[in-house]
Amino acid sequence: METMWLVTILGAPLLAALLLPLLRGRGTRVAGWIAGLAAALSLLGTFALLPALQRGEMPMLDFRWIPAARIRLALHADWLTFPFLITEAAVTLLAVVYTWGYHHVDERTPFFYALLLLFAVGMSGTTLADDMFLFYIFWELMLVASCALIAVWGEGERRGAVALKYFIFTHLGSLMVLVGLLILYNSTGSGSFSALRAGVTLAPGLVTTVTTLFVIGFCIKMAIFPLHLWLPDAHAVAPMPVTIMLAAAMLSMGTYGILRFPLSIFSPAQMTPFAVPMMVAGIISEIYGALMSLAERDIKRIIAYSSVSQMGYILFGLGTLTYDGVAGATLHVIYHAIVKALLFMCVGLVVRATGRRRLAELGGLGSAMPLTAFCTGVGALAIAGMPPFCIFVSEWMIFAGGFRTAHIGLSILTLFGSLLTVAYALWFVGRIFFGPRPQGLRIDRLPWAMVVPTVLLTALALLEGLFPAPVFDWVAHELTLILGGVW
Amino acid sequence: MTGDVRVILPLACLGGGAFAVYLVARLLTNRNDLLALLTALIFGMALVALVTLQASTGEEHLPAWGHLGPGGAFLRAAPGGLVMGSVAVGLGLLVALYSGCYLSLDQRYETYYPLLLLLATGLVGMVMAGDLFNLYMFCELMSAAAYVLVAFRRHTDTAIEAGFKYLVMGSLGTVIVLMGISFVYRETGTLALPPLSASAREGMGTPGPWTRVGIACFLVGLGVKSAIVPLHTWLPDAHGRAPSSISAMLSGIVIQSAFYALLKVCLGLGLPGRDLGTWLIVLAPFNMTLGNALALVQTHTKRLLAYSSIAQMGYIMLSVGVGLRYDMPAAFQAGFFLVLAHAVMKGLAFLSKGVCHFYCDATTINELRGIAARMPLVAVVFTIALAGLSGVPPLAGFAAKWFILLATLRSADVLGYVGLTALLLNTLLALGYFLPLIGTLFTSPSSSPPAEGNGGGRIRISPWMAVPLVTLGTLVLAIGLYPAPWLSWAARAGLYFGLGR
Known part of the structure; x- marks a missing residue:
């Protein structure tokens, strides 16, 4: 069967x-x-x-x-x-x-x-x-x-x-x-x-x-x-x-x-020499991606660079070689999928409605597209690691894994790197949905087939943050498989 | 003349067929499609003869025909030669069918089809020849037919030029081969090539000084024919200017069979496999890199494909070289597997290109734009061929790449790793021209002026062309998805060379 x-x-x-x-x-x-x-x-x-x-x-x-x-x-x-x-x-x-x-x-x-x-x-x-x-x-x-x-x-x-x-x-x-x-x-x-x-x-x-x-x-x-x-x-x-x-x-x-x-x-012993390089690469990627997101002017590219940053967290988590870190990294894969899909869908909604992709040509959409604004807001808060949204849980685990290693300095660096994530996420939402609306911005109706998945993901981002237990359960099984109870 | 008649049967089919087709064309009918069908029938008969012969050929039991002396024979059915010959005849069968439409705008069918058959005769004879004299004769027969076929469209200057260049370079090669034969004969007093199987190679002494000079001559002479860098310069012109059907044969199997002859002669004359393997591994990266790098800058599709053949020859050389140097049958058979896969893929690529040329008059890469919209079938099979050549799974080229890499890695030696690195980097380099070419097929031709004549509408391609294309396309997929039978077929060649003992 x-x-x-x-x-x-x-x-x-x-x-x-x-x-x-x-x-x-x-x-x-x-x-x-x-x-x-x-x-x-x-x-x-x-x-x-x-x-x-x-x-x-x-x-x-x-x-x-x-x-x-x-x-x-x-x-x-x-x-x-x-x-x-x-x-x-x-x-x-x-x-x-x-x-x-x-x-x-x-x-x-x-x-x-x-x-x-x-x-x-x-x-x-x-x-x-x-x-x-x-x-x-x-x-x-x-x-x-x-x-x-x-x-x-x-x-x-x-x-x-x-x-x-x-x-x-x-x-x-x-x-x-x-x-x-x-x-x-x-x-x-x-x-x-x-x-x-x-x-x-x-x-x-x-x-x-x-x-x-x-x-x-x-x-x-x-x-x-x-x-x-x-x-x-x-x-x-x-x-x-x-x-x-x-x-x-x-x-x-x-x-x-x-x-x-x-x-x-x-075995863990064989992997140990790779722990620090992986963690460092993860941190660099995390910070670099976040900085590039701040510097970008195209809304799709902002979210694209955010992926570079988020993958940095995952690599850091894997690099810790601890139970918490690896579990957090795997959870992050799932939660990042939810949130990143959500954010890209929101970008798609904005582009579909306005036909524009550059930040400078957008603004003040909040009142005209309240639902999209809400979904994007949830996505942005989630990617910034705010409780009670899902990525908070996985980032928590990754950071916890980091602090279990001997490299506390690196772990602190990751923690501060995540501040940049907050910066670009909020900036992104602010520039699109708040402030004055540019001249001649037309807003088209959105097809339901695009809105429904977006709303669904928004709900999921919140739900997973509140009740991570079932998903966490799957991941925990996985870890016993990989680590065989060694770590 | 005694021996197993079945050995001579394929050659008799092809050679006799060439005369028969000529007579039919002169006396009965000069209709292209009938002649193509007749030629295809002859190829089919030869293929059946080869396959039945293959069934009766064992590892140690090599049917031979015409005993000329101790250990020597006029023709000998060795597994490797049968693999090459079957590939050539099979490809020839499809090319003949394809020509049934492709050649309909040309004249002089009475020369084309007999020459195609003679090309195959020479090729099969060369790979099956049991002594140096016959090898030389058949090699010349194959080459002469190839020179004329390259210059077949004699109304274009470029074809004449390419044919002439090929003739000069090729003749130089064969003269050197002839010289090598005389050196060998001076010392040993015999022209026989002993069978290569393991038992026969035991007790073979080291070759004397004259034989060694002779072997060097063979390396150079047959190196020209098999386009080993730096002796490759004739190839892009010849393969780029010949009619596509002929390019498919030349690129697909002719250079590889010359390479097979090189292996057969050099090993047969007593050159240690280890030395030959080392040379091949050293030369292979040059073939790959030069072929791929020059293919990158080509604007003519067929020249691009021709340069890619040089690169693929490099992969074959690497694999065979690793097999010989480290005595690893797996690498050797991977090389032969690539010969087979490459024949199918490159044949398909040239034939698809020919269809584009025939219907849309497209020669340069830019003129291939919009092929997908006008001839979807051609675009699909062309894509399969190109993706296969660039080693994308699950196509034939990938299976070959997998086996070659696997074997090369197992060599666990610096030289093997150097070859491996060269191969990997070249795989990337090859993507640089194959992917844009695939992309061009699917680009809309908006920026280029519409082709004159039949406008931009959908074109129905003739079944004469569609059948070979679909057959080859299916084969590329089949070899890639289910390589087992093809691999075991290629493995026979490795056993014959007495590896892995």
Whole structure:
């Protein structure tokens, strides 16, 4: 039964993605509904795995694929995959619903939905894969699909160049990950993650090499300074639903990678040399991203840079190598997804209503768009780490993790870095929704398909802040899986 | 002349077919589609003959034909040669079908189809030849056919120029090969190439001084044919100017089979695999980097693809080199797997490009704009080919890259790692031209003037072209998604070379 759901998670979007192009120009409206149905099925499948996981089972699917090279077509779900899987599936569904209102329908629309779903398949597949070959295929599918979306549907003349930059930059990271995977494959003689979790014995030098490759490779995906250069352009140019999926779901794949590979495989002692570099990189990224957000004048780029900053928190949390820090980082992935999707949706609403993206041309929208203003306000407060919104909980955990390490100075620095987050978040809201309204600013009506997901996320941001216990429960399971009670 | 008749059967099909097609074209009909169909039939028969031959070829049991002396034979069916020959004949089959429409605006079908068949005859003969003399003869046959086919569209200066350049460089190569043969003959008194299988190679002494000079000559002469940098200069012109159908053959399999001949001769004459492997690993980064760097600046699609072939040759050399140097069959078979994958992908890329040229008169990259809107099928298969060449999963190129990287990493040696780094960096470099090319296909042609003639509407492409394109496109996906059977096929070649003992 669980195997069936496991197949559904990937199969429903994949099938829809393959069928949608057949629609051509005939059913551009239907395309959105089909895509929504597929994404909903995927989310349903993810939730359906929960009982099995809670019973302590691990839903598996395993076929021999290339026997000569011991490559298998294997999927599995465990507690480490679950938080990520649920994030991806939920973000995909919301992004698809948002697309109903956002996307200008033309004969290419079915292809847009198809690629959006392929992007989702890439992410879920990466999380579910239990074999390195398969992992890498999905990992690249994620990149190819999102790059195609940017190249074809991007906003602005530079979309081709931006897509190329995005592809080559992140592909560099992929190649590092690939080499890391192949080294592990060579030393274990199998591509199975289950075998990896049982433990790998590598020469100490090789451990350092592999960990470095993985950490740098995955940090490119996470857009950690100075490897973030692809992110602002890609996020600013991509159509809004794609930006939402990029920022809320795809960035977290880097976190998944770090959790899945170096942290799960190597012992804490082997990881210790990487703790401080990861924490420092995290802090630099956090502060840099926040400063750039303050300096930006384009509302979409402000939120894009905010991702660089938030990923910094996550890397810091992972770098603490403590229970609290890693738990906080994983929680932060989920909560950041909620809040970042919310903020991008709000930006999308503002852009849709006014047709403007530059801060200087906006202002005083609060009275005309009260609901959007409220949602943005919640999003901004949440990202600034205000209680009682969700990110407060995860940041608390990350900081707590930081103070459990010997590097109190670094932890204090993170704490102060978060002040900058407050600054740009409030400034962002203030400039858009308060103050005088510029001349000739027309405000269009917003489609319900864009408003509903936004409101839903706003509610979720508050709800998760008040009742973090269930989600925290999933993450706690994950930690026992990774850390094995060592920390 | 004795021996297993099945060995000569593919060659008889192809060679006899060439004459038959010529006679049919002169005496009966000069209709392009009929001749294309006939040629395709002949290729099909040859393919069946090769496949049945392959079934009866074991690791140690190598059917041979025409015993000329101890250890020597006129033709010998070795697994590696059969792999190369089958790829060539299979590609030839699709190219012949494709020409059924592609060539309809040209004349002189009575030269084109026989020459195509002779090209394949020379190629199959070269990879199956059991002694140096036959190898040389078949190599010349293949080259002569290739020179003429490159200059087939003789009304354009560029084609003549490219053909002539190819002729000069290629002849220089073969003259050096001939010289090498004479050196070898002077010392050993025989032209036989012993089979390479493990048992045959035991007890083989080190080659004498003249043989070594001969081997050096082979390296240079066949290096020209297989476009090893710095002997590659003819390739971009020849492959860029030939009709697309011919470029597909030349880039897809001809240079690789010359490389196979190089391996066969050098190892057969007693050059230690370790030395040859070292040379190949050292030269491979030059091939990759030069090919990719020059492809980046090309404005003509076919020249771009041609330079990419030089780069891909580098990947093949690296992989085979690692296999030979470290005695790792896995690396060797990964190299052959790439030969197969590359033949399919590059063939597909050239053929798709040819369709664009045929219908939209597009030669430069900029003229490819809007292909997606006008010929969606072509745009899709072209994209599959290009993405495959740049190693994007789950296509054939990625599977090849995975196996090559895996094997190279296992070498655990500095030289192997240098090659590995070069390969990885070049993968990135290759994206720099493949991705914009893919992007161009899907850009709307608003900024360029509409192509004259049939305007900007949807074009129905002829089934003669669609069938080969779809077949190759499916193959690229199939090889990438399910590489197991293809891999085991390529593995036979490694066993034959006596690796991993």
